[in-house]
Amino acid sequence: MSVGTNSIGKPVSRIDGPAKVTGRAKYAAEFSAPGLAYGVVVSSVVAKGRIISIDRSAALAVPGVIEVFAHDNRPSLPSSHEKYTDQVAAPGSPFRPLYDGEILFSGQPVALVVAEELEIARFAASLVDIRYETEEAVTDLDTQIDQAFEPPEKRAPDWDPPARGDVDSALSRSPTRIRTEYRTPVEHHNPMETFGSTAVWNDGRLTVYDKTQGAPNCQEYLCSVFGLAKDKVRVLSPYVGGAFGAGLRPNYQLFMAALAAIGLKRSVRVTLTRQQMFTLGYRPQTLQTLTLGAENDGRLVAVKHDAIANTSRFEDYQEPTVVWSGALYSCDHSTVTSRLARLDLFTPCDMRAPGGAVGMYALESAMDELSYAVGVDPLELRLKNYSERDQNKNRPISSKALKDCYLQGAERFGWSKRRPEPRSMREGRELIGYGMATGIWSAFFVPTSARAILAPDGTLEIACATADIGTGTYTILAQIGAEMLGLPLDKVIVKIGDSDLPSAPVEGGSWTAASAGSAVVEACKGIRKELLKHASAINSSPLQGVDVADVTIVDGQIRMTSDPSRAMPLSEVVMGLKEPIRSEVSAAPDERALEEYSHYAHSAVFAEVRLDEELGMLRVARVVSAVAAGRILNPKTARSQILGAVVGGIGMALHEETVIDHRYGRFMNHNLAEYHVPVHADVHAIDVIFVDEQEHRLNPLGVKGVGEIGIVGTAAAIANAVFHATGVRVRDLPITIDKLLELRQPTSNHAA
Amino acid sequence: MIDFDYVRANDVGDALSQITKHQAAKFIAGGTNLIDLMKEDVEQPTRLIDITGLPLNEIHETQTGGLKIGALVPNSDLAYDERITQRYPLLSSAILAGASPQLRNMASTGGNLLQRTRCLYFYDTATPCNKRSPGSGCGAAEGFNRMNAILGWSKSCIAVHPSDMCVALSALDAVVHVSSAKGDRAINSTDFHRLPGDTPEIDTNLARDEIITAVELPSEKFARHYSYLKIRDRLSYAFALVSVAAALKIEEGAITCARVALGGVAHKPWRVPAAEQSLVGELADRKAFSSAADIILQGAIGFAHNRFKIELARRAIVRALEQAAAGTPQSQSVKVIV
Numbered sequence A: 001m002s003v004g005t006n007s008i009g010k011p012v013s014r015i016d017g018p019a020k021v022t023g024r025a026k027y028a029a030e031f032s033a034p035g036l037a038y039g040v041v042v043s044s045v046v047a048k049g050r051i052i053s054i055d056r057s058a059a060l061a062v063p064g065v066i067e068v069f070a071h072d073n074r075p076s077l078p079s080s081h082e083k084y085t086d087q088v089a090a091p092g093s094p095f096r097p098l099y100d101g102e103i104l105f106s107g108q109p110v111a112l113v114v115a116e117e118l119e120i121a122r123f124a125a126s127l128v129d130i131r132y133e134t135e136e137a138v139t140d141l142d143t144q145i146d147q148a149f150e151p152p153e154k155r156a157p158d159w160d161p162p163a164r165g166d167v168d169s170a171l172s173r174s175p176t177r178i179r180t181e182y183r184t185p186v187e188h189h190n191p192m193e194t195f196g197s198t199a200v201w202n203d204g205r206l207t208v209y210d211k212t213q214g215a216p217n218c219q220e221y222l223c224s225v226f227g228l229a230k231d232k233v234r235v236l237s238p239y240v241g242g243a244f245g246a247g248l249r250p251n252y253q254l255f256m257a258a259l260a261a262i263g264l265k266r267s268v269r270v271t272l273t274r275q276q277m278f279t280l281g282y283r284p285q286t287l288q289t290l291t292l293g294a295e296n297d298g299r300l301v302a303v304k305h306d307a308i309a310n311t312s313r314f315e316d317y318q319e320p321t322v323v324w325s326g327a328l329y330s331c332d333h334s335t336v337t338s339r340l341a342r343l344d345l346f347t348p349c350d351m352r353a354p355g356g357a358v359g360m361y362a363l364e365s366a367m368d369e370l371s372y373a374v375g376v377d378p379l380e381l382r383l384k385n386y387s388e389r390d391q392n393k394n395r396p397i398s399s400k401a402l403k404d405c406y407l408q409g410a411e412r413f414g415w416s417k418r419r420p421e422p423r424s425m426r427e428g429r430e431l432i433g434y435g436m437a438t439g440i441w442s443a444f445f446v447p448t449s450a451r452a453i454l455a456p457d458g459t460l461e462i463a464c465a466t467a468d469i470g471t472g473t474y475t476i477l478a479q480i481g482a483e484m485l486g487l488p489l490d491k492v493i494v495k496i497g498d499s500d501l502p503s504a505p506v507e508g509g510s511w512t513a514a515s516a517g518s519a520v521v522e523a524c525k526g527i528r529k530e531l532l533k534h535a536s537a538i539n540s541s542p543l544q545g546v547d548v549a550d551v552t553i554v555d556g557q558i559r560m561t562s563d564p565s566r567a568m569p570l571s572e573v574v575m576g577l578k579e580p581i582r583s584e585v586s587a588a589p590d591e592r593a594l595e596e597y598s599h600y601a602h603s604a605v606f607a608e609v610r611l612d613e614e615l616g617m618l619r620v621a622r623v624v625s626a627v628a629a630g631r632i633l634n635p636k637t638a639r640s641q642i643l644g645a646v647v648g649g650i651g652m653a654l655h656e657e658t659v660i661d662h663r664y665g666r667f668m669n670h671n672l673a674e675y676h677v678p679v680h681a682d683v684h685a686i687d688v689i690f691v692d693e694q695e696h697r698l699n700p701l702g703v704k705g706v707g708e709i710g711i712v713g714t715a716a717a718i719a720n721a722v723f724h725a726t727g728v729r730v731r732d733l734p735i736t737i738d739k740l741l742e743l744r745q746p747t748s749n750h751a752a
Numbered sequence B: 001m002i003d004f005d006y007v008r009a010n011d012v013g014d015a016l017s018q019i020t021k022h023q024a025a026k027f028i029a030g031g032t033n034l035i036d037l038m039k040e041d042v043e044q045p046t047r048l049i050d051i052t053g054l055p056l057n058e059i060h061e062t063q064t065g066g067l068k069i070g071a072l073v074p075n076s077d078l079a080y081d082e083r084i085t086q087r088y089p090l091l092s093s094a095i096l097a098g099a100s101p102q103l104r105n106m107a108s109t110g111g112n113l114l115q116r117t118r119c120l121y122f123y124d125t126a127t128p129c130n131k132r133s134p135g136s137g138c139g140a141a142e143g144f145n146r147m148n149a150i151l152g153w154s155k156s157c158i159a160v161h162p163s164d165m166c167v168a169l170s171a172l173d174a175v176v177h178v179s180s181a182k183g184d185r186a187i188n189s190t191d192f193h194r195l196p197g198d199t200p201e202i203d204t205n206l207a208r209d210e211i212i213t214a215v216e217l218p219s220e221k222f223a224r225h226y227s228y229l230k231i232r233d234r235l236s237y238a239f240a241l242v243s244v245a246a247a248l249k250i251e252e253g254a255i256t257c258a259r260v261a262l263g264g265v266a267h268k269p270w271r272v273p274a275a276e277q278s279l280v281g282e283l284a285d286r287k288a289f290s291s292a293a294d295i296i297l298q299g300a301i302g303f304a305h306n307r308f309k310i311e312l313a314r315r316a317i318v319r320a321l322e323q324a325a326a327g328t329p330q331s332q333s334v335k336v337i338v
Ligand SMILES: Cc1cc2nc3c(=O)[nH]c(=O)nc-3n(C[C@H](O)[C@H](O)[C@H](O)COP(=O)(O)OP(=O)(O)OC[C@H]3O[C@@H](n4cnc5c(N)ncnc54)[C@H](O)[C@@H]3O)c2cc1C
Pocket: A673, B026, B027, B028, B029, B030, B031, B032, B033, B034, B035, B036, B051, B071, B072, B075, B097, B098, B099, B100, B103, B106, B107, B108, B109, B110, B111, B112, B113, B114, B115, B162, B163, B164, B165, B210, B211, B212, B213, B237, B238, B239, B240
């Protein structure tokens, strides 16, 4: 492909930035409509059982209350669970909101109060009197280990690669063996913007502004659930205030807003409270066992990784937790297995690097433990076991600059200053620890469509149904369009987040830059072809007879690449257009490249922690994240992705945990005062390096995506640094003061 | 959240007559605690009496060389007031250890004293809580009690008072001035908050129809030897697992006066006079500090998730006293602990 360095690769600021900081950018719950009514969701206070009665009289008596919807008076809904499925659904029977009186999880939406004003709806919601028959809920994963099962239907077969070699005998032969268990807790995504939907009713047509990562996914869902024709429903998500995966599946506020709008033939907005954000999907809890066998010099002989994660009673949510342990390091014997255990909770939902974040925490912690067992520097250990091939599939990796990540990251961090012994580095009262870990995440390219329209005034409109969840999609698509047609960036308009636009998968999996980006490349190629036709048709055009493959558009010129003297001004061609040029395409990956090669992004993460040992107070003093993710379309937005993900990794290591009171089957710290994420004081220097990596096979842009790789490995690097600082291995995230103190200190005698 | 009226009080007398007339009314100052609790249906006042217009937002010198702080002085103004930073740096430091700048801008001195516990069960009406709903049981005792008490708790409630400011006020022996239709009175800050006993629904010794007008700081300032050390789960914007307000007077290496108050451990800022007495006449060293810590923590009993706080408190007391003695108080902006 003939791309110059016109726009791609430049650290361009977000083109949607000014709209966002000035408040012009409207989010889902900021849209209005004539006669808009407001819905407030009533949440179940019990975790299991059934509703035996609903007394809505007090609520209905409040002036301004329009209706109280519940399972006993809702408009007709399909009974088949199938109808409630969506593109990201896990195998199983999707939840049917307000379908019947069965309670499947605490916080389940059980009624919707609709009123003329939000305050009225909220007040009336507190008056709905619901009686339950309760059953004992099981929410403690530790009690369900015996019941753990292999899901009969796989979400993705690749995530559980077949065993290779003979792990058990290899382990018994291994001179060094370690077997360790790691635990990770439930985490909630907690994007800044809470979920909200504004359903605008217009004479039988429904236009819904929704907070979602996939407008088309939500449109299909609504059509299926409410039996509406596709042309009767449009879903828009022009701006999304963060999501981290929480917006991949249609959430229940969307269902509620649509149900009320259809039932009342009126526009309705439903927003969730922060507390209700804890009734949505979450990162599941995991219990993981890692067994590594190695030669005395640290070369791996066998890797065994077993993970148990929780799911709900009704869906078999799965994520790629153990696959990396089989793939990453050179090793002849490997068995990785993952199982599920059912709890009376809502179904988990993909959260930034689902599976990878937790699975690699376990693998990379175990590798660190191995490094001490064999007395090999942790970085050296990774290099010793470096593999150029995907070990699971025994096939080449299309590009892998992980070695450069290790070396450049180590250099920048000053890894060579690390003293090998734990507890050997200190300054003043503080113990200092250096830790590192590897990150790996799949690089995808998912079929996506896009449209490009070049108008005679020289503006290019790019359109694709994908979303920008704060990642920079608007900006990179504009850059790609500008690059392809040699235009200044401000001549490109990007339209996304609309189910009426050319179809796109959900914005997730770090595939959007590669997929929507490639679709834009292809659409712009169509425009180039047309432009060349027009250019050639101009009298005595220097471009007559030139093949489109040999054309570059740069610096306002259309040029023959092999003979730049044959050129003409782009403006001349564009101004001569009688009507806009339109090109709409569907881009899809080269199946052979997918078959023959594995595609991963990689990283090496280095962390320094400082700890006041007496008090257990811990700081992550600095992090260096060196990332190999193919071509970086925009170093500024890409760096932001890594920064944010590293902060997410700090949270995973030290703060984030949603605690469940098993007596009530209920998440207890359901607000942002008690569910901790890192604050500014917890975040110090973060240094991001993008190492050079040439990717030629996966997609025409050579892009791998950077939305998730930054969190993978970060928690392990920090946990490993904590061990190096203290000699204490906390194998149970998050690493909190009590765990640091209690591991040093046998339980005190002051127990109740 | 329930439907409520909102009125503004013109002066203290008006505020008092309003609160006397309406049994289910509440004062609102910064609203940073009350509104949150109303949104959760934990507090259900049918009327809010806005007192932010009352003339209670100044700091005055007292005749005895102390300061009188109006109940409506915002936490930020108080923390950065030069008279406070110079003369009562312990108070300034404690306030700055709490909440976030935005919250401190809104929060008032009186409201801070009356902020309610952050016990998870108190906040969640789907669970039992004797403080919120007397007789319903204590959800925390056998539930998730990491942030709960290790001292002074009762069978009916193991909640802690979450304030940082109040810990310093307690250590400084501040006095709370209150008024009611019946007249004015003064309550020692050490007696202002109470232990839960059988009536955990009552947080303080302030009557429902009383208003806080001011907080008075006595002349004893501890400007040289003090420290506020707060141990928490992240480095800012988190309530204390344990906090210590330490204040010393030292002459020729020996302690002549000591104050130690703990936050995050009990239903009120925790002070043990015997421990403070034990320090008087001692050299300001780790040994003396450790035995004082032992006295303070006598009888401490933890629960499933918070036992570690006993040992943590012991260590934090020693460290805070060391910081105070050395004249190197804990910085609230640089998070490194010295
Ligand atoms: C997320 C979060 C984190 C926080 N972190 C901390 C922390 O780390 N440390 C800390 O100390 N605090 C913390 N706070 C609490 C904060 O300090 C209090 O919310 C604040 O001090 C309350 O003051 P206010 O003026 O807003 O009170 P309001 O919410 O207005 O009132 C609180 C109570 O006091 C009553 N009241 C107010 N003024 C008077 C008066 N003059 N006379 C009689 N009654 C009165 C009201 O009726 C109400 O019952 C945090 C708060 C939040 C929301």
